Amino acid sequence: MLVGAIEGGGTKFICAIALFDPDDSTGKPEIVEQIRIPTGEPQKTLAAVSGFFRSAASAQRRSRAIDAVGLGMFGPVECDTRSPRWGYLLNTPKPGWADLDVARRLQRELGVPVRLETDVAAAALGEWKWGAGREAHICAYVTVGTGIGAGILVDGVPLRGRFHPEVGHMRVPRAGTGSGLSFSGEADFKGVCIHHGDCLEGLASGPAIAARWGTTPEDLPAAHPAWRLEADYLALAFSNIALTASPDRIIVGGGIGLHEGLLDMVAGRMHELLGGYIQTLDSAEAIRGYIVRAELGGEAGILGAAQLGREAAQNT
Numbered sequence: 001m002l003v004g005a006i007e008g009g010g011t012k013f014i015c016a017i018a019l020f021d022p023d024d025s026t027g028k029p030e031i032v033e034q035i036r037i038p039t040g041e042p043q044k045t046l047a048a049v050s051g052f053f054r055s056a057a058s059a060q061r062r063s064r065a066i067d068a069v070g071l072g073m074f075g076p077v078e079c080d081t082r083s084p085r086w087g088y089l090l091n092t093p094k095p096g097w098a099d100l101d102v103a104r105r106l107q108r109e110l111g112v113p114v115r116l117e118t119d120v121a122a123a124a125l126g127e128w129k130w131g132a133g134r135e136a137h138i139c140a141y142v143t144v145g146t147g148i149g150a151g152i153l154v155d156g157v158p159l160r161g162r163f164h165p166e167v168g169h170m171r172v173p174r175a176g177t178g179s180g181l182s183f184s185g186e187a188d189f190k191g192v193c194i195h196h197g198d199c200l201e202g203l204a205s206g207p208a209i210a211a212r213w214g215t216t217p218e219d220l221p222a223a224h225p226a227w228r229l230e231a232d233y234l235a236l237a238f239s240n241i242a243l244t245a246s247p248d249r250i251i252v253g254g255g256i257g258l259h260e261g262l263l264d265m266v267a268g269r270m271h272e273l274l275g276g277y278i279q280t281l282d283s284a285e286a287i288r289g290y291i292v293r294a295e296l297g298g299e300a301g302i303l304g305a306a307q308l309g310r311e312a313a314q315n316t
Contacts, residue, residue: 072122
């Protein structure tokens with residue numbers, strides 16, 4: 001089975017053709033071809049995406065090279081197939097991309113079914129299937145980098161109600177509140193989210209760190225107080241996720257989330273916040289085993305998109 005996989009990000013689209021063994025329901029697909037397309041003007045970008053798959057079909061002298069497409073898309077995006085606006089990007093801050101039909105366009109141009117989820121839900125699916133989320137009934141995958149987002153899966157199915165979860169935009173108290181820690185000037189930092197200012201993403205994303213400290217996170221030494229502050233914010237967020245979604249584990253990815261030693265600090269602060277109320281998370285050591293590093297790295301999104309494509313092909 002050949003499927004198309006698309007990881008649609010704010011800076012680049014990764015497009016791939018993935019080969020699944022139909023007799024192996026658990027095996028990872030083989031990525032037989034892959035391309036990166038810069039995310040620029042939407043019509044030009046989407047034309048390049050369609051062109052990649054059409055070129056693959058031409059090379060094989062077939063009407064189509066793939067049986068279906070899985071698409072993990074930056075958002076917010078309408079994922080509910082019952083909605084007349086299924087497949088549309090919604091109120092995204094990416095210039096030119098708001099109110100744009102993406103999934104239906106690809107479906108029309110490629111002539112194959114398309115399964116759509118958010119980019120972070122696709123990455124969560126990859127981790128659940130082949131990474132740190134294996135065997136979890138409920139798992140939450142949180143990426144902390146340029147933005148903050150989360151995919152929450154129940155037996156491999158993304159959790160979604162009236163809209164998909166927007167964990168990065170949850171409201172959290174200012175770090176240090178009640179913790180005995182002091183972060184000079186934090187009360188005056190307005191945050192960087194263009195919609196909410198000081199939501200979680202506005203306070204703890206990579207751009208927030210850079211705006212607060214005047215340098216990129218990569219240039220901050222391990223002992224810099226920025227990381228203690230970051231740990232405080234992530235501990236607040238992960239405590240909220242644990243108490244509301246009750247996942248079997250929280251998987252953390254992204255350039256900031258995977259910073260060496262950060263999750264150890266998060267676990268210590270999360271222990272203080274939970275106060276022993278959750279018996280299975282009654283120590284920093286137990287919490288550190290509960291919040292785990294993502295295993296698939298940069299492959300999570302494209303592998304998850306491939307699995308979406310596989311599911312779309314099997315359901316036709």
